[in-house]
Structure formats: structure tokens, C-alpha cells
Amino acid sequence: MKLTLKIWRQKDAKSTGKFVTYPIDNISPNCSFLEMLDLLNEQLILQGQDPVVFDHDCREGICGMCSLYINGRPHGPDDAVTACQLHMRKFKDGETIIIEPWRAKPFPVIKDLMVDRTAFDKIIQEGGYISVNTGGSAEANSILINKINSELAMDAAACIGCGACVAACKNASAMLFVSAKVSQFALLPQGQVEANERVKKMVKKMDELGFGNCTNTYACEAECPKLISRSNIARLNREFMVAKVLG
Amino acid sequence: MAFLGIFLMIFLVVHLGINLCLLRSDGGAWFTAAAHFMGTNYVIKVFEVILMGGFVLHILIGIILQIQNWMARPVRYKVINKTYTPFMSKYMIYTGGIVLVFLIIHFMNFYFIKLGWISTTLISEGEPDFYNIARALFMQPFYSLLYIVLFIALGFHLNHAFQAAWQTLGVNHPQYDNCIHWFGTLYAIIIPLGFIIIPVYFLFIQ
Ligand code: FES
Numbered sequence: 001m002k003l004t005l006k007i008w009r010q011k012d013a014k015s016t017g018k019f020v021t022y023p024i025d026n027i028s029p030n031c032s033f034l035e036m037l038d039l040l041n042e043q044l045i046l047q048g049q050d051p052v053v054f055d056h057d058c059r060e061g062i063c064g065m066c067s068l069y070i071n072g073r074p075h076g077p078d079d080a081v082t083a084c085q086l087h088m089r090k091f092k093d094g095e096t097i098i099i100e101p102w103r104a105k106p107f108p109v110i111k112d113l114m115v116d117r118t119a120f121d122k123i124i125q126e127g128g129y130i131s132v133n134t135g136g137s138a139e140a141n142s143i144l145i146n147k148i149n150s151e152l153a154m155d156a157a158a159c160i161g162c163g164a165c166v167a168a169c170k171n172a173s174a175m176l177f178v179s180a181k182v183s184q185f186a187l188l189p190q191g192q193v194e195a196n197e198r199v200k201k202m203v204k205k206m207d208e209l210g211f212g213n214c215t216n217t218y219a220c221e222a223e224c225p226k227l228i229s230r231s232n233i234a235r236l237n238r239e240f241m242v243a244k245v246l247g
Numbered sequence: 248m249a250f251l252g253i254f255l256m257i258f259l260v261v262h263l264g265i266n267l268c269l270l271r272s273d274g275g276a277w278f279t280a281a282a283h284f285m286g287t288n289y290v291i292k293v294f295e296v297i298l299m300g301g302f303v304l305h306i307l308i309g310i311i312l313q314i315q316n317w318m319a320r321p322v323r324y325k326v327i328n329k330t331y332t333p334f335m336s337k338y339m340i341y342t343g344g345i346v347l348v349f350l351i352i353h354f355m356n357f358y359f360i361k362l363g364w365i366s367t368t369l370i371s372e373g374e375p376d377f378y379n380i381a382r383a384l385f386m387q388p389f390y391s392l393l394y395i396v397l398f399i400a401l402g403f404h405l406n407h408a409f410q411a412a413w414q415t416l417g418v419n420h421p422q423y424d425n426c427i428h429w430f431g432t433l434y435a436i437i438i439p440l441g442f443i444i445i446p447v448y449f450l451f452i453q
Contacts, residue, residue, distance in 0.1 A: 008325075019325065072329035098326050168330045170337055171316035174435050212319030213312045215334040216411035219328065234419030241417060 001027040001088055004096040005040065007052055010109050013116075017109065019098070027090035033076060034059060034066060036088055053112040059084040061225060062196045064160030067167070068113055069100040074164035082162060082225040102163050104172035105210040118179060119209045120161050126205040128181045130190050149187045156183035158226040165220030165228075171212030176220035178206050179236035180228045186239050196243035203222035203240055248312070249415035250306040252408050256434070258298055263441045275378025282377045286361060289354070306347060313340045335403040344405035349397040356384060382449060391446035398439040406435035425449055 002025045010017025024043070027036050034056050041051035057065040066083040070076035092096060100111050106119035145153075159180035166174050182199050185191025186219045191198070213232060219228045265285065268277040285291050335342065343423030359365040360375050369376040369383070382388050413419070427447070 069324060071324075071422035072324070074330075100324055100326065103320050103324050105321055168328065170328065170332075171437050172319035173316070176284040210319055214415075215312075215316070215336070215339060215406070216414050217332040219330040219332045222330050222332065230414070231419045231421070234414050234417045236417075237415055238417030 001029055001092070001093045003027060003036075003091065003094070006096060006098045006111070007189040008100045008109075009112055010101075011106055011111065013110055013165055017112075024113070032059070032079040032084060033068070033070070033086040033088065034084050038154065047160070053114045054115045056084055060083045062160060066134075066161035067102050067115060067117070067162055067164070069102060069167055071098055074102070075162075080225055080227050082160075082164075087223075102167040104166045104212075106174075107163060107166065110223065111243065115163075117163050119211070120174070121165065122209060123174070123178060123202050123205045124135070126203065127194065128185075128199040130185060130194065132190075143189050145188060153184050153187040156180045156228065156232055157233075158188065159184075159224075159228050160226055162225065164223045164225060168219040168223035170211065170215075170217060170219065171215055173214045173220070174206050174209075175233050175236065176224060176228055177205055178202050179232035182236050182239055183232040186235060190213045194220040195239065198247055199236065199243045203236075209238075214246075232245040248305065248308055249412040251308070251414075252412045253356070254301050254410065255305060256299075256405065256412075258301075259438050262297050263438055266442060267444055269378070269381060269445050272453075275319055275376075275382070278378045278381075279371070279376070283374065284375070301351070306343070309340065309343055317420045333407060336407045339404060339407060342400045345400035346404055349394075352393075356380065385446045385449035388450060391450050394446050395443050401442075402439035405438065406432055409434055419452050 003023070005022045005024055006019045007022060008017050009020045022040055022044075024036070024040050027039065031039070034054070037052060037054060044051045055065045055067050057063040059066075061082045062083060064082070066075075068075065068083040070083065070086070075081060075083045077090050078086050099113060101107075101113045102115045102117075107115040107117055110116050157180070159177060161177060163174075163177070165176035166172050169175075182202060185198065186195055216230075216233075218230050221228065265278070265281045268281050269275070271277050355365065357377065357380065360367050360380070362378075367375050367380060369379045372377075385394075410428050413427050
């Protein structure tokens with residue numbers, strides 16, 4: 001495959017970036033998107049140029065590090081996959097591919113395509129956990145959980161925190177992320193003790209960090225590589241209202 | 248936003264009911280009676296204040312949230328987002344803006360007259376003759392056309408608004424989602440259509 005890449009290049013957080021065009025040839029359709037970028041970077045290094053910086057880690061769709069806005073869609077043209085699982089066969093030979101970093105105020109660009117997603121960690125630190133005493137591991141069946149809730153909690157816990165929801169949302173809202181993190185506990189008995197505090201603190205932090213507000217366009221759900229459902233957002237809204245009323 | 252929206256949506260049904268009285272060929276007897284009731288009943292007067300508050304809050308909060316949302320992405324994407332989203336869900340502020348324009352025109356033509364802030368020559372039995380005011384307006388093709396276009400915009404606004412309001416209030420269940428969705432679409436078609444029938448009636452049928 002022969003492709004033209006237009007990639008956002010930005011020296012550091014402070015400089016203003018620009019798009020740079022790179023032609024690339026001999027790309028196998030079976031190559032993953034990140035491998036294609038690796039090949040480009042090899043070329044750039046051989047030419048003595050600065051390689052394109054992009055986030056990645058596991059390359060198997062489980063860590064949530066890869067974060068590329070490809071041709072107008074977070075994680076590119078395929079559905080329910082991360083950019084690292086995206087294959088070049090999803091593109092046409094000769095196509096121009098425009099690659100941008102996530103764009104959101106709370107996700108500042110560090111360099112090129114890499115953004116700082118510490119904002120998500122800060123939200124988690126506010127309450128995305130349960131407090132338990134350490135010690136011997138408890139008997140697994142001592143707290144019974146109904147099947148439906150345990151499934152829903154697992155679905156919510158599938159969120160890998162990549163930030164595609166924020167990147168896709170026209171308001172750069174983090175509601176899908178926060179709702180998944182609240183839901184995974186709200187659905188389980190272990191999460192009840194700190195439930196009210198958790199939802200209030202996490203939502204407060206989310207707003208403080210400058211994420212936008214949810215206007216229910218559901219772009220987040222459409223782009224989530226883990227198919228996190230918007231029903232989690234409704235649950236978050238319920239939890240939040242209950243917490244506000246109960247104080 | 249959602250609470251206020253639902254409140255306003257209920258109000259629209261009441262308003263439509265009164266407007267449809269215009270369609271009776273009774274020289275405006277029903278409509279005038281309804282307008283008189285709305286203008287004098289004390290319960291209605293209390294609701295009027297709540298309603299105005301509802302409008303103002305809905306508009307103000309909408310604008311504030313929108314500004315925050317714009318600020319949340321200071322650097323825009325080069326490629327416009329291609330993610331699939333429900334039709335019109337992205338344009339609420341614009342359809343809302345169009346409805347606001349209508350509201351202003353509407354207030355100048357009716358509500359401010361009722362409050363006595365604007366005077367009118369069409370008076371019957373000491374009260375402004377809203378039947379003939381409405382009739383005179385709808386007889387103007389330009390006004391009627393504008394009215395129709397603005398109500399189509401309201402339809403688009405409502406189409407997203409209805410189901411979004413329930414989502415915001417946390418009402419979401421796989422079993423009822425479709426139901427809410429269809430009811431919302433139906434509401435968003437029937438209500439504006441009901442309003443649109445009136446200028447069509449005055450222009451072409453009467
Ligand atoms: S690199 Fe881990 S999810 Fe893509």
C-alpha cells in the first residue's frame with residue numbers, strides 16, 4: 001500500500017504545532033496502524049529526522065495507551081477497536097490519512113500525538129476505588145452478587161481509560177469514562193459504602209478539570225473501543241441525584 | 248436542563264390545545280374564551296411566573312453549558328468528527344437559538360400586549376382581541392412561512408430533547424429505551440405539526 005500521512009507535529013507542550021505530510025510506501029494491508037507508524041519512524045530516524053511521538057504500550061487493546069484521532073474518528077475507521085488493533089486493510093491504497101492527537105483542554109499535547117491524560121488519574125484518585133482492610137483473602141462466595149449486576153459491573157469495568165470518549169465528544173465530556181468507573185462499583189455491594197461520596201467527588205473533579213458537559217449525543221458510546229454503554233451515564237446521573245439528595 | 252425541558256414540553260401541549268381552538272369557525276369564541284381564562288385565572292397566573300422562570304433558566308443554563316463545552320476544546324480538530332451521532336443532537340444550541348428568535352417575535356406579538364407593554368388597536372370588550380391579532384398575523388404569508396420554518400426547527404430541537412431529558416434524569420432501561428425514543432420522535436412531529444396546521448388553515452383553507 002502507498003499512503004500519504006498528514007501528521008500533527010508539535011515540539012513540546014508550549015510550542016504551536018503544525019501538520020507535516022509524509023509519503024509512505026510498501027505497507028502491508030495486514031500491518032497494524034501502529035506498526036505502520038513504526039515503519040515511518042524507522043525511515044525518519046534513518047533520514048536523521050525526529051521520529052513521530054505517539055502513545056502505546058500493550059498493542060493488544062487492553063492498556064488504553066494508544067490514542068490517535070485518525071481521519072476524524074478516535075481510534076480510526078474501525079468500530080470497537082483501539083488504534084493498535086486497527087489494520088491497514090481498513091484503508092484504501094493511495095489514501096491520505098490525517099492523524100491528530102486527542103483534543104481536549106484537560107488533555108494537553110505533550111509532543112506530537114502524545115497527550116497528557118493525568119486528568120483521568122485525578123478523577124480516579126477522587127473515588128474510583130473501594131477501601132478495604134488488607135489481610136488474608138476473603139472467601140469468594142461470602143458476599144453474593146446477582147448475575148445481572150455482576151455482568152453489568154464487568155461490562156463497566158472493561159473501560160481501559162483511553163479517552164476516546166472525550167476525544168469523540170463534541171463537548172470533550174468525560175461522562176462515559178466517569179460513568180463506567182462509578183458504575184463498576186455502584187453495581188456491587190462492595191461499592192455501596194462509599195457510593196455517595198464517590199460519585200459526588202468524581203463528578204466534581206471532572207468538572208474542575210475542565211471537561212465539557214454531556215449533551216447526550218452518544219458519540220462516546222459510538223467510539224468506545226470497549227463498547228461501554230451510555231446506560232452507565234444514566235446510572236451515573238441517578239447515582240449523582242441520589243447522592244445529592246441524601247447529602 | 249432536563250427538568251426544565253420536560254416542564255416546557257408539557258406546557259407546549261397546553262399551548263397547542265388553546266391554539267387549536269383557532270381552527271373552529273366560530274369567529275374565535277372558543278379561542279377568546281381560552282385566552283380570557285389564561286389571562287385572568289389566578290392558578291394560571293402563578294404558573295405563568297413559573298413558566299417564564301422556566302424559559303429564562305432553560306435558555307440561560309443552555310447558553311452557559313454551551314460556552315463551557317466550547318471552552319473544553321480550545322484547539323479544534325482539523326478533520327471534522329465523523330462519529331455517528333443521532334440526527335440534530337449536535338445542533339441543540341442552534342435549533343434552540345432559532346426557537347428563541349421565535350419566542351421574541353411571539354412575545355412582541357402577544358405576550359407583551361397581554362401585559363400591556365405594547366398597545367394594540369384590536370380590542371374587544373376591553374381586552375386585546377387575540378383572535379383577530381392572530382388571524383391578522385397568519386394572513387400575512389411571510390409571517391406564516393416564518394412561523395412554519397421556526398416550528399420545524401422546534402421539532403428538531405424536541406426530537407433530541409425528549410429522549411435526552413430522560414437520559415439526563417437517569418431513566419434508561421433496555422426494555423423502555425425504544426419506547427421513550429419513539430414517543431419522543433412522535434411528540435416532536437405531532438406538536439410542531441399541530442402548530443403548523445394553524446397558519447396553513449388561515450392561509451389556504453379559511
Ligand atoms: S496500545 Fe494498549 S490498547 Fe492500544
